[in-house]
Amino acid sequence: MGWEQIEISVPNCSSLQVISFPVVQLHLNRTAMRASQKDFENAMNQVKLLKKDPGNEAKLKLYALYKQATEGPCNTPKPGVFDLINKAKWDAWNALGSLPKETARQNYVDLVSSLSPSLESSSQVEPGTDRKSTGYETLMVTSEDGITKIMLNRPTKKNALNVEMYHEIMHALKAASEDDSAITVLTGNGDYYSSGNDLTNFTDIPPGGVEEKAKNGAILLREFVGCFIDFPKPLIAMVNGPAVGISVTLLGLFDAVYASDRATFHTPFSHLGQSPEGCSSYTFPKIMSPAKAIEMLVFGKKLTAGEACAQGLVTEVFPDSTFQKEVWTRLKAFAKLPPNAMRISKEIIRNREKEKLHAVNAEECSVLQGRWLSDECMNAVVNFLSRKSKL
Numbered sequence: 001m002g003w004e005q006i007e008i009s010v011p012n013c014s015s016l017q018v019i020s021f022p023v024v025q026l027h028l029n030r031t032a033m034r035a036s037q038k039d040f041e042n043a044m045n046q047v048k049l050l051k052k053d054p055g056n057e058a059k060l061k062l063y064a065l066y067k068q069a070t071e072g073p074c075n076t077p078k079p080g081v082f083d084l085i086n087k088a089k090w091d092a093w094n095a096l097g098s099l100p101k102e103t104a105r106q107n108y109v110d111l112v113s114s115l116s117p118s119l120e121s122s123s124q125v126e127p128g129t130d131r132k133s134t135g136y137e138t139l140m141v142t143s144e145d146g147i148t149k150i151m152l153n154r155p156t157k158k159n160a161l162n163v164e165m166y167h168e169i170m171h172a173l174k175a176a177s178e179d180d181s182a183i184t185v186l187t188g189n190g191d192y193y194s195s196g197n198d199l200t201n202f203t204d205i206p207p208g209g210v211e212e213k214a215k216n217g218a219i220l221l222r223e224f225v226g227c228f229i230d231f232p233k234p235l236i237a238m239v240n241g242p243a244v245g246i247s248v249t250l251l252g253l254f255d256a257v258y259a260s261d262r263a264t265f266h267t268p269f270s271h272l273g274q275s276p277e278g279c280s281s282y283t284f285p286k287i288m289s290p291a292k293a294i295e296m297l298v299f300g301k302k303l304t305a306g307e308a309c310a311q312g313l314v315t316e317v318f319p320d321s322t323f324q325k326e327v328w329t330r331l332k333a334f335a336k337l338p339p340n341a342m343r344i345s346k347e348i349i350r351n352r353e354k355e356k357l358h359a360v361n362a363e364e365c366s367v368l369q370g371r372w373l374s375d376e377c378m379n380a381v382v383n384f385l386s387r388k389s390k391l
């Protein structure tokens with residue numbers, strides 16, 4: 001690891017002290033952080049180029065965010081009262097509590113950018129533009145021909161949804177609901193549509209323990225699913241490959257689902273000691289009959305694209321070789337229709353169900369919060385993470 005000495009004066013200590021500040025972090029889990037490493041490294045390099053000393057407060061904040069972003073919440077013993085430098089560093093890090101690593105990384109980049117306004121980070125958007133195409137760590141978002149495309153972009157992780165991705169999808173949906181596009185499309189980059197919830201989300205336990213983790217997860221999930229329930233424009237899923245877990249259940253909230261014949265649809269909730277979400281406990285029985293919904297949601301039966309289409313979950317299936325071309329041609333034609341008429345028609349079709357869907361969402365999240373604390377769930381996650389089991 002490379003270290004750069006940064007001088008810092010500590011309150012109650014008259015002399016200038018020196019702390020070591022990591023500028024290269026070779027110990028990072030490179031795979032997990034790959035998407036953000038460039039911005040993060042750029043920001044670390046920018047720190048070295050600062051013309052003015054940012055002051056102790058900012059330096060401690062940078063240190064704390066760096067540690068949180070790379071190691072997670074502070075869990076080292078508190079230094080003694082006379083160890084002033086290390087105590088100040090520890091206090092700053094510890095004050096970040098359970099702030100997610102991804103947020104800490106972004107805050108670090110933002111802080112560096114605010115300290116050096118002339119040095120723009122590559123993750124920053126240009127003035128006057130929104131976050132389309134740039135600024136997302138886990139998504140590629142573009143807007144063209146009246147269509148906003150939100151592409152899940154963690155192909156090496158089969159587009160598993162980590163905490164950052166949940167937040168970014170909510171942000172992208174909000175932006176799409178306000179932009180001038182007529183329709184919005186969600187799809188995946190690479191061979192998968194999505195492998196569902198990132199099971200490593202369960203590993204980052206905050207100081208409040210697993211109960212706090214489960215509570216925060218339920219709050220996030222409720223807000224996330226709520227964005228799909230309330231999305232005002234036609235929302236279309238282009239299922240380019242296998243879909244698992246929450247990426248399947250949410251499909252019941254889309255207005256059309258087009259699938260490649262390579263796609264499969266799998267909700268192995270019982271195998272994972274979990275229970276259905278995404279309003280699927282309500283939408284799936286309505287879409288495909290209670291018995292078929294139970295085969296999927298309770299027994300974890302995996303459907304082919306053809307089967308999912310026969311049961312009404314998928315609108316139409318296309319050969320993989322022509323999937324992109326055929327679906328985009330169709331979507332471009334849809335996007336030329338009068339946008340207000342489409343929005344109003346969607347509203348009249350969906351609105352009377354909205355209240356019910358929000359109630360279902362709340363109930364599912366509350367049940368899941370309990371499930372996440374069960375031995376059945378914890379064992380399933382541990383088995384996956386220790387590579388003892390896959391779907």
Ligand SMILES: CCCCCC/C=C/C(=O)SCCNC(=O)CCNC(=O)[C@H](O)C(C)(C)COP(=O)(O)OP(=O)(O)OC[C@H]1O[C@@H](n2cnc3c(N)ncnc32)[C@H](O)[C@@H]1OP(=O)(O)O
Pocket residue numbers: 031156157158160161166195196197198199200201217218220221244245246247268269272274277384389390391
């Ligand atoms: C705020 C919380 C909200 C929670 C909402 C509740 C949501 C519930 C669900 O979505 S349940 C579904 C959870 N998903 C899974 O159980 C899938 C687990 N993954 C697998 O079983 C397999 O990875 C696979 C079948 C999807 C693909 O298998 P294979 O083709 O053999 O590829 P790899 O297993 O080698 O995967 C490549 C790479 O991706 C990582 N990865 C894949 N899926 C996930 C995942 N869901 N979570 C975390 N990581 C995942 C995998 O570990 C490999 O990483 P590596 O190369 O080893 O670093």
